[in-house]
Amino acid sequence: MKNMTRPFVFAGKALSLILTLFFLGTIAKVHPQTGPQNLSGELHGAPYRIMVPANWNGTLIVYAHGYRDKANHPGEVDDRSANFEGLEPTLLFYGYAVAATAYRDNGFVVEDGIQDAKDLTVFFRSQVGVPNRTILLGISMGTMVAFKSMEKFGGIYDGAICGCAIGAGQSRLQDNNLAASLAYDVLFGMPPSWGTPGDVRNDIDDESEVQPKLFSEVSNLANFGKFEFIRLVKGMPGTGLFTPPPAGFYPYYVFATIGFESLADLQIRAGGPVVQNLNRTYSLTAAEKAYLATLGVDADAILSQMNARRNISAAPAQRNFLARNADYTGKIKNPVLTMHTIIDEVVPVSNESAYAATNAAAGKQDLLFQTYTSGVGHCKFTGLQIFTAIFAMDSWVRTGVRPTAAAFPTAFGFVPGFVPPPFPQP
Secondary structure (H helix, E strand, O other), X not given: OOOOOOOEEOOOHHHHHHHHHHHHOOOOOOOXXXXXXXXXXXXXXXXXXXEEOOOOOOEEEEEEOOOXXXXXXXXXXXXXXXXXXXXXXXHHHOOOEEEEEOOOOOOOOHHHHHHHHHHHHHHHHHHOOOOOEEEEEEEOHHHHHHHHHHHHOOOOOOEEEEEOOOOOOHHHHHHHHHHHHHHHHHHOOOOHHHEEOOEEOOOXXXXXXXXXXXXXXXXXXXHHHHHHHHHHHHOOOOOOOOOOOOOOOOOHHHHHHOOOHHHHHHHHHHOOOOOOOOOOOXXXXXXXXXXXXXXXXXXXXXXXXXXXXXXXXXXXXXXXXXXXXXXXXXXXXXXXXXXXXXXXXXXXXXXXHHHHHHHHHOOOHHHEEEEEEEEEXXXXXXXXXXXXXXXXXXXXHHHOOOOOHHHOOHHHOEOOOOOOOOOOOO
16 A cells, blocks of 8 residues: 555546536535635644635535555655645635644554544634534545544544555454565565564565566566465456456566555554454365466465465454454444445455445445446546545545435446445455
């Protein structure tokens, strides 16, 4: 999950049409005049930006950004910008107030992000005015901020939109990433200088150490089958569950799947190794094994080696750190809308199955709506899709009426009726 700072692609006339139709069909409760305003600064070390239009419609969108690499190697510079990824011109034009925080640090800062988003929302209320509605928009790692915030601060946020959502939670996400790194170690071998799949070196640098080795390996097309094994054992869809990935997806997905710097950052914050596989059995379907066999890969032999190494564990304190930061109860207090590309190389779409199950176990399924797009890649949403989600959520919190699939048309790249695969065990 390298920097998630420019995930959206915007479209022109079609976007203008959907915006017009939305507002013609919605009677907005206009908030008392408080704009225009353009505020920026720092709150508890977290840079922020607030923008309020003259025609504020009473809805505030609070943006929680995705993972940003921490500049802890020579030549790197921290991105400390509080921005809206290009969303703000359209949102402001149609009357939305927007607020964004850069968090107080870069890296895996979910705990800080939750507090920083809350602080910014409270600050907005004191400095600008109390919104009629506050919607939290989280992308990638920002979805962990959003999911946890909806459980903790239901009185502050009226709804949340989670794009490319990490719905399985932090513990299961990291343990599933371990499946990919363990498979890589079996197939290609991790240099001792990197550490081990369960305990990488804390100061490892993906760009200077990991990616050069990967580049030489993916450049050899004879290794395609091996990387397909890694993709499948992690549970990452290609064009289906076991068919080859679409054109252009390989070799890019390899660099997104095999990386250790973000794990190292998490280990530092937790005070030690965080991943484990004690209750995991690595397996593939018969169809996946048959597909790999056509590529010259003996899946059973590799799985046998991986299952012989189900002894990776983390101390309770480190596991508790993961759970406290971003494992979920599903006990949300207000509506949550998730949106996911079906083919996501960083956060597999099976995360949506995991969150739906958690949510249903808490008896809150009426407060969740999930939709899917045909985009290829992590958070590769069009502007049309982002604004469709925003308008659907705004309508939901205004009216109390849950959206239907009709609000997400196929003409905009949505895929109605898609059912995500189950999240890999456990």
